[in-house]
Amino acid sequence: ADSGLDVLFDLMAHTRGSRPGIVALKPAKILVNYLGYPGTSGFSPAKMNYILVDSVVLPPEHIFQEVTEKAFYLPGCYQANSYTNTQHFCSPLVSEAEFTTCIKSVRGKELGAATVNATVFANFNTITK
Secondary structure (H helix, E strand, O other): OOOOEEEEEEOOOOOOOOOHHHHHOOOEEEEEEOOOOOOOOOOOOOOOOEEEEOOOOOOHHHHHHHOOOEEEEOOOOOOOOOOOOOOOOOOOOOOHHHHHHHHHHHHHHHHOOOOOOOOOOOOOOOOOO
């Protein structure tokens, strides 16, 4: 199915509340298993293309026995944490005008002037993620 998605990251895999039926439909050109379940999705490589890991989560000597996806090794830890950068959050509890101003301000700082062709990240997981 051509949904127009280039890359879809599955952050749930085999955890409670996951929706493997979405992955089974192959809604994006590239599907990546990441973060929610530190192991293989078990889907064929034609369905789930990649898994993002580090050498602790998936030691290279176990790669062919334990995963169906192509492994992409991240440097350091596979959790993308950054405590050095200031994060900007806009509260929807303020007025609509204040919220819109905040969003435009954050987008301008993070994406620069070229927001028309920006990458959009969306999360369709459980609220706790």
